[in-house]
Amino acid sequence: MTKISFLGGCREVGRSAVLIESNKGTKCILDYGVRFNDDDRLPYDTDLSNLKAIALSHCHIDHSGGLPYLFKNFNVPLFTNPLTLRITEILLKDMIKISNYHYPFGYREVDKLRKNTQFLENENKKKIDEDFFITFYNAGHIPGSVSILIEVDKKKLLYTGDINLIDTNLIYPAEPSIIPNIDAIITESTYALRDHPSRKELERNFVERVIDVNENDGRVLIPAFGVARSQEVLLILNKYNLKNQIYMDGLARKVGVAYYDYPSFFRDFSYYKKSLKKTEFVSEKNRKKIAQKSNSIIISPSGMLRGGAAIDYLKMLLDDPNSAIYLVGYQVEGTPGRKLLDEKIFEYQLNNKNKNTNRKIVKKAKCQVDYYDFSSHADQKHLLKYVHNLNFIDNSKYVFCIHGDNKATTSFARGLANEGYNSVAPETGEIYSI
Ligand SMILES: [Zn+2]
Numbered sequence: 001m002t003k004i005s006f007l008g009g010c011r012e013v014g015r016s017a018v019l020i021e022s023n024k025g026t027k028c029i030l031d032y033g034v035r036f037n038d039d040d041r042l043p044y045d046t047d048l049s050n051l052k053a054i055a056l057s058h059c060h061i062d063h064s065g066g067l068p069y070l071f072k073n074f075n076v077p078l079f080t081n082p083l084t085l086r087i088t089e090i091l092l093k094d095m096i097k098i099s100n101y102h103y104p105f106g107y108r109e110v111d112k113l114r115k116n117t118q119f120l121e122n123e124n125k126k127k128i129d130e131d132f133f134i135t136f137y138n139a140g141h142i143p144g145s146v147s148i149l150i151e152v153d154k155k156k157l158l159y160t161g162d163i164n165l166i167d168t169n170l171i172y173p174a175e176p177s178i179i180p181n182i183d184a185i186i187t188e189s190t191y192a193l194r195d196h197p198s199r200k201e202l203e204r205n206f207v208e209r210v211i212d213v214n215e216n217d218g219r220v221l222i223p224a225f226g227v228a229r230s231q232e233v234l235l236i237l238n239k240y241n242l243k244n245q246i247y248m249d250g251l252a253r254k255v256g257v258a259y260y261d262y263p264s265f266f267r268d269f270s271y272y273k274k275s276l277k278k279t280e281f282v283s284e285k286n287r288k289k290i291a292q293k294s295n296s297i298i299i300s301p302s303g304m305l306r307g308g309a310a311i312d313y314l315k316m317l318l319d320d321p322n323s324a325i326y327l328v329g330y331q332v333e334g335t336p337g338r339k340l341l342d343e344k345i346f347e348y349q350l351n352n353k354n355k356n357t358n359r360k361i362v363k364k365a366k367c368q369v370d371y372y373d374f375s376s377h378a379d380q381k382h383l384l385k386y387v388h389n390l391n392f393i394d395n396s397k398y399v400f401c402i403h404g405d406n407k408a409t410t411s412f413a414r415g416l417a418n419e420g421y422n423s424v425a426p427e428t429g430e431i432y433s434i
């Protein structure tokens with residue numbers, strides 16, 4: 001029997017980690033992320049003796065954030081691609097640098113991670129042990145993201161990682177038809193209960209609103225995740241040849257430039273390069289000047305307004321009824337972005353380093369606040385389409401629903417069970433044999 005241990009990302013989005021163990025005891029870890037909602041940030045602790053390999057689906061911290069911890073004790077290969085390694089390193093170093101939380105690892109383990117990395121191209125089967133192989137397939141989620149096929153004990157198991165099945169401006173979508181016949185799938189369920197609006201219409205509405213605000217002498221702030229979303233938004237805006245200058249700040253600049261070295265991961269690299277060349281990068285000392293300039297369009301992390309350069313801009317825009325803040329990613333409950341969207345209230349801490357004081361400021365937004373759902377996750381319709389399009393080898397049809405909140409994972413599993421799938425929403429620490 002092959003064992004699947006769910007170490008995290010169960011009934012939650014955060015600390016994704018799955019352990020696969022062959023019948024002779026060889027182990028392989030798929031992703032090893034962190035979560036931010038409490039003190040228990042790393043995946044569930046378990047016996048990792050006889051670990052032979054780690055495979056990474058993509059760079060997002062909920063999939064990669066705990067990886068350095070593994071390199072404290074193990075010298076095993078980490079399979080990924082050059083782009084994912086580069087961005088993972090940027091994100092890990094940033095996480096260690098800005099965190100108040102004390103992670104049980106540091107820069108040394110990030111270096112060790114890099115030294116243990118082996119690159120694997122998509123659709124190339126790699127042997128990690130006898131009767132144990134992995135293959136990557138494009139996941140369409142962000143540049144470099146992959147789904148991972150594990151072949152072990154003559155069984156085939158697909159771990160989707162985060163997937164997207166619609167066309168975006170940065171990359172091509174995942175293509176379920178190229179996945180071989182499988183015995184089991186471990187699938188993400190982030191939007192298992194919701195459909196996204198039509199992408200084309202959404203893009204057009206978004207750009208029209210940006211133009212309107214600019215024509216009324218207003219400024220537009222687009223808080224966006226630094227990895228992929230900021231660059232995707234830039235490509236959307238550039239399709240319409242706006243006459244006003246687009247500015248980019250924070251981590252989005254660093255990631256945007258890092259992407260230059262990996263043309264093959266992009267759908268239309270020359271368009272990407274051209275768009276980035278037209279963009280003006282802002283340094284910290286120029287923020288004020290740019291924020292006060294009428295007609296500016298500013299793309300800046302963090303996407304949920306938990307920190308980053310976006311906060312500096314936001315403070316200068318909140319009181320201006322002509323300006324707008326357009327959120328372009330999902331706003332998790334309890335984040336400042338969610339509060340701003342739901343209640344038009346922004347709360348932040350004002351730190352005075354000289355006086356060593358920390359004051360909470362609560363402000364009502366007078367500017368426009370809106371949300372555009374430019375998600376990079378498959379929605380309900382597409383998740384179902386994906387599962388339906390896969391071919392299962394026999395009638396066991398195992399489906400494990402993870403990476404979604406309690407309601408999304410359990411409802412998705414129940415719905416599929418009603419269709420005849422052998423589906424469950426595992427809980428953290430549970431082990432299944434197939
Ligand atoms: Zn992701």
Ligand SMILES: [Zn+2]
Binds near residue numbers: 016060062063162
């Ligand atoms: Zn994720």
